Amino acid sequence: MTNAKLGDALRLLGLDRATVRVYLALLEKAPAPLTEIAAAAGLDGAALVTAYDALVDAGLASAAEGDSGVVAPVPPAAGLEALARRRAAEVEESRIAVGGAFESFRRQRLAAYNDGLVEIVTGEAVGPRIRQAWTSAREQIRQFESPPYFPLATATDDALATLARGVTQRVVYSRASLEHPGHLKNVIEPCVNAGEQARVLPTVPVKLVIIDEAYALVSLSIKEADVHNTMLVVQPCGLLSALMALFEQSWHNALPFHGSTARPGGLAPADRRLLWLLAGGAGDEVIAHELGISRRTLFRRLQILMARLGAANRFQMALQAQRNGWL
Template identity: 80%
Template sequence: MTNARLGEALRLLGIGEAACRVYAALLELAPAPLRAIGAAAGADGAELAAAYGELVDAGLASAAVEGGDVVAPVPPAAGLEILARHRTAELEASRLAVGGAFESFRRQRLAPLDGHLVEVVTGDAVGRRMRQAWASAREQIRQLESPPYVPLPGATDDALATLARGVTQRVVYSRASLEHPGHLKEAIEPCIEAGEQARVLPSVPVKLVIIDEAYALVSLSIKETDVHNAMLVVQPCGLLSALVALFEQSWQNALPFHGRTALPGGLAPADRRLLWLLAGGASDDVIARELGISRRTLFRRLQVLMARLGAANRFQMALQAQRYGWLSPGR
């Protein structure tokens, strides 16, 4: 190994430059008096004493004869192990120090910029940003939807155009979305027929649109949207990750909704009364008593009604019955 490569290796272990020169001279001349080693390394006096002391502390050199002036290198295995551990500890301390310094810088200097991660959009700008969102989507749109609705001319056309480009669209609708006048026929069912994947929950926690993994649009509050007509634009950050997780959890809990299907036939008055009692929150025992039937007969009727509606459970059956008008007087 050349002296240059040896010196580089020793410096990586934390050995100083003068000590590296002295060690190289030791390997060439030892055993020899320390003064001779120093002369070969170009070091004397305090510099030589310090360099040799550094090598002794590192376990790389010692006196050839105890108490004598003659010095020599020693087998480096143990010393190098100690040096490596010290160096690892120093590097870890340096990593923590640099990381802490940057965190301090971020808190003091970048805090004023954090507001750019969340932008507030109000008024007419809401419609423009919504249209830009649909146009910018490349892979998927995830949405939690519920009234009240801000009038956005062409919103359904934008969604259909996005689906036509092959962008996956998953939407969780609230029950209120299906019941909103005209919304089911004019907005929801056309998108489902175009390929949108739709599910339904009794309610959604927030009105939300997530565009790819790029950003999210969030209404400030479902109850306040029609008053303030405002939304948040959330850029990639911890909040965006939380919103994605919120959507995925809502999607898992929601019921599939398949849009327009053939309308089932008429409903017997007893079955209509059964559905009304069920929708009103009556217990199975109360429903059976009011209809004058056994619980077994009640369960059988419920199974038949769920099969006719293609429902997997009672909640979905109630949604479908509402859609088909089975809960409306006179049907």
């Protein structure tokens, strides 16, 4: 390694330039009297004493006895380890200091710029704010829907009233929504039959309601505890634009849950529900429970539907059902 690179390496460990010069001279001349090392490093007096003492403290050189004492470098392993640890601690302190300074700046700047871009709503205020959102919609509501649910008794009535006012409602349901006890029958199907456009994904990235292009409600739900008592209200900003783009991409990738309220080809409502659940990814036990039938009866009805559609398996049946407008 050249002296220049070695000097850079030593400075990275926290040694100043004078100390580095003394160490390089030590490697070149030692063992030698300290006066000879001083001459090679171009230092004398207090500057020399300070630099050499720093090497001794760092565990890189032996102590000198007087100005003319013979000195030499020592094996650096222990000293380098101590220097590296000290340097790491200093870097960590610097990182914390800079991060804290920027966080303080960010809070002050955002507060001065606009403190209302994101509002936090908690506890009992969540329900009224959700109702207000549905009431305020004028053109379109876009929603990611998944458990856990806020205990709002009027939620389905509010959604139906919004649809009755002519507001377009597009909802991407998670598979967990279809499997949530009673949710399909009491919430999803009434809204779909009232004109809601629904699609299904295995999971949704976040619980979300976008009201027109005015603002969004983002739930801070805790799935493990089945808690939904905090949400963010996001006003027009880059975050709202990102949420709208996320919804549109997810909508594009989701499977249509319902295409027509008619009964094409004489399809019975129960069979149509069966196909909806199957297309949504619900398991056999969930489908049987929702339809109020046994697993054996479910398998028999699936066989009848597959024969009617000329399908050899469930995947082909889903494709044929979609082509026939049954989904």
